[in-house]
Amino acid sequence: MVVATPIGNLGDLSSRAVAALRGADVIVCEDTRRTRALLSHAGVTGKRLVALPAPREASGVAQLVAWLGEGKTVALVSDAGTPAVSDPGARLVSAATCEGYRVEAVPGPSALLAALVVSGLATDRFCFEGFLPRKGAERRARLTSVAAEERTTVLYEAPPRVAATLADLAGACGAGRAVVVARELTKRHEEVWRGSLGEAAALAAAAEPRGEHVIVLAGGPSTEPVDDDRLDTALRQHMSAGMSARDAARVVAEKLAVGRRRAYEAALRLR
Helix, strand or coil: CEECECCCCHHHCCHHHHHHHHHCCEEEECCHHHHHHHHHHHCCCCCEEEECCHHHCHHHHHHHHHHHHCCCCEEECCCCECCCCCCCCHHHHHHHHHCCCCCCEECCCCHHHHHHHHHCCCCCCEEEEECCCCCHHHHHHHHHHHHHCCCEEEEEECHHHHHHHHHHHHHHHCCCCEEEEEECCCCCCCEEEEEEHHHHHHHHHHCCCCCCEEEEECCCCCCCCCCHHHHHHHHHHHHHCCCCHHHHHHHHHHHHCCCHHHHHHHHHHHC
């Protein structure tokens, strides 16, 4: 079983997740201390916990298959959120399915989806980039790909690298590209900031970001001709997220590669 756990607020642990953890013979996790605290909160005791953090995940495949072969019920959790999404677990799930074992999902919290649905950006089509490579040609290539992506893009980033990543995104995508930066989702100091990449990069450079971050980036300009309906839809999207007509026009004009005057006149009409 792949069991989602809270990303901050323990109240998000579902009753089904508690039942799954209570019924497991073995719980595979990233950090036994984090998982033991969660189990204590849920009133689940006497469980065998096995730590398989990312560096050791591949070496744990044989043991997982052996447990399943013995008829044991194995629950897979990460420190927070849904396992296998920028967290360990994908190799274990793949191994179990390849051996013909049934894998069941116990869905729940996900920082990716939480940030996306509160962003106000397009959710009908989106892509998830996870963590960008830290440096070098691979990072530059990914930034170029993100800049050209027409769908909403969601990225994760750790506090020490948020400022650099926002600056690099602004350089690759243009300072005017709309972005939403979500910090500490579901926790006491949750914050969702909306604006442009240039503004976000400047704020992050001025004060060191704290907490785990999710960056939700508006899609890049399309190569298709932009009719009035498409322009109006894009403007409404940004204005409903709190942007002024002027700011929305500036961002949309850059995103859709249309004249700023045309975008501003349309925004005034829609206001």
